[in-house]
Amino acid sequence: xxxxxxxxxxxxxxxxxxxxxxxxxxxxxxxxxxxxxxxxxxxxxxxxxxxxxxxxxxxxxxxxxxxxxxxxxxxxxxxxxxxxxxxxxxxxxxxxxxxxxxxxxxxxxxxxxxxxxxxxxxxxxxxxxxxxxxxxxxxxxxxxxxxxxxxxxxxx
Numbered sequence: 001x002x003x004x005x006x007x008x009x010x011x012x013x014x015x016x017x018x019x020x021x022x023x024x025x026x027x028x029x030x031x032x033x034x035x036x037x038x039x040x041x042x043x044x045x046x047x048x049x050x051x052x053x054x055x056x057x058x059x060x061x062x063x064x065x066x067x068x069x070x071x072x073x074x075x076x077x078x079x080x081x082x083x084x085x086x087x088x089x090x091x092x093x094x095x096x097x098x099x100x101x102x103x104x105x106x107x108x109x110x111x112x113x114x115x116x117x118x119x120x121x122x123x124x125x126x127x128x129x130x131x132x133x134x135x136x137x138x139x140x141x142x143x144x145x146x147x148x149x150x151x152x153x154x155x156x
Contacts, residue, residue: 027150037131041124045116046090050075050083055109055117058093063106065098092116 017025039049047055053073057064064072070080084107087093092113095105109117132140 034131037127038124041127042120045120045123047086047092047116047120050079051087051092052117052120054080054083054087054107055092055113055120058107058109058113059117063096063108065104065106069107087113 035049038052042048042052050073054069057069057072061068061072066077066080066084069075069084070077073080073083075083084093084095087107088095090112091110093107093109096108098104098106132143135143
């Protein structure tokens with residue numbers, strides 16, 4: 001298979017890449033770095049990013065059925081069950097019956113989960129500052145605004 005290839009360099013993940021894949025590759029690298037830095041903040045608290053993602057949803061939405069947790073976190077049914085099992089075992093969340101449907105359980109954050117959620121924010125603050133340390137004043141906010149527009153086209 002032969003294609004007409006323009007006289008431009010092939011896609012890389014190096015700074016200055018001008019290929020049509022450059023933005024996606026940079027976002028992937030930035031995501032990996034941000035995830036690594038935030039995982040460092042959560043590790044002493046005994047949770048991982050996948051656990052914290054569920055706690056975020058529970059804090060924002062209140063009790064949430066597992067199917068909706070899976071959709072909100074980009075997980076699958078088996079993955080979300082493992083995360084909720086972990087959260088329950090740690091006393092950070094509980095499953096409760098949903099009135100009117102005996103088959104469905106809603107997941108609810110516990111008071112201990114709320115405490116850990118707050119502690120995670122305190123622990124993440126210095127890590128978040130480290131993540132954007134090379135940016136000029138105002139650029140971190142500008143970056144968040146731009147990423148929000150990419151993540152939520154047409155507004156939030």
